[in-house]
Amino acid sequence: MPARSCRWLWLLALTVLLGTGCATAPLQYPELEPPKDGEARQVVLSDTPFYPQTAYQCGPAALATVLQTSGVAQATPDRLAEQIYLPGRRGSLQTELVAATRRAGRVPYVLEPRMEHLFRELRAGNPVLVLQNLKLPRWPQWHYAVVIGFDTHNKNIFLRSGKEQRQTLSWHRFERTWQMGDYWALVVTPPGETPATATAPRYLQAVVPLEQQERWHPAAKGYRTAAKRWPDNPASYLGLGNIAFQTEDYIEAAAQFRQAVKVAPQLPAAHYNLAWALLHLGEIEQARRASAEAQALAPEHPRFGQAVKTLEAAASDL
Incomplete structure (x- = not known):
């Protein structure tokens, strides 16, 4: 057999061996639907x-x-x-x-x-x-x-x-x-827009680190955009409330946390955060009710389960 043919077979064998060790899942494009x-x-x-x-x-x-x-x-x-x-x-x-x-x-x-x-x-x-x-x-x-x-x-x-x-x-x-x-x-x-394929969980996952990094303006804009597109998702209102709380705008914080409670009344975090905003507004009795609701919803949670006690301790220091 000519040397050139032997070399071709050797390269082919090497390719097969490499391919065998690197098998991949089927490609997606053959299953794409035609344009509507x-x-x-x-x-x-x-x-x-x-x-x-x-x-x-x-x-x-x-x-x-x-x-x-x-x-x-x-x-x-x-x-x-x-x-x-x-x-x-x-x-x-x-x-x-x-x-x-x-x-x-x-x-x-x-x-x-x-x-x-x-x-x-x-x-x-x-x-x-x-x-x-x-x-x-x-x-x-x-x-x-x-x-x-x-x-x-x-x-x-x-x-x-x-x-x-x-x-x-x-x-x-x-x-x-x-x-x-x-x-x-x-x-x-930009924070005022959402991708065409965005889902609430994935989009909010992209926005939350902006809040964590204290990039208040783009984070708030991202949350407002999410709230407009997914109005029944409480995470946007919690995020807006957190930003308002951190910037000491307790009236806005309470308003956003109330909206979170409205769309997700079984979410203990919404009641818990609302309690702290109300406390800072001096609305002690309402804060107590909100903290009690958070504790009732998650009595075994390490934070929410102690909501009433924690809030009372903070109220006594005011």
Whole structure:
């Protein structure tokens, strides 16, 4: 057998061995439903900014792309590199990208790992930052890119990637690289907007750290946006009440906690927080009733179960 043929067989055998050790789940794109009436069959967000990516700088470039799209004009790859680029890793971690997004006063919403959600965000005009593995699971080459569109007829995906302003990949090729990045995808929105695919739990999970970091303005705006979209979810009112309480606006805090009680009367945290806001307003009897309700709802809870005693101790110090 000619040497050239032997070499081809050896490479084929190596490929099979590598593939056997790295079996993956079925791809999602073959199961995608065709566009519904009125849905775009092709989307290209051509106004999305483009920053050619130098070596190992795909994280800052991709994040600058989506931040600028969301209205953060000062977001540039060079500025972001100071925040998120890790020289020891020659790259950026997802946690760093998420943290930098919050520092910019934006909401970092991590999508559910579903191809259809990617398409829905693009149809809504939201470019999507994705993590890809451009090589193999055993020897990964991690890469961030920004998806800016798709074509359902030719089954292509369009990206801002590397030095390519409009990279075109087949659905198969793109999803395979995205799948090896665990389908991680990020949409960045101003606090006054929600992503097209947002659910209350995932969106609020993205907003809560803004409150924890005392970024009161974007956090409050995010909570108000969530309350408007999901008015029956008490977490938004609890968040708004917490911010008002921390900034010593006890009238607003009590109003928000009352709204939380209204939509979720069985939630002990709503009654407990209301009790403290009322206490600071000098409405002692109402505060006692609220603390007693919290304790009755969760008598075994380490905090709510001691609500009455804790509040009485605080009231005696006033």
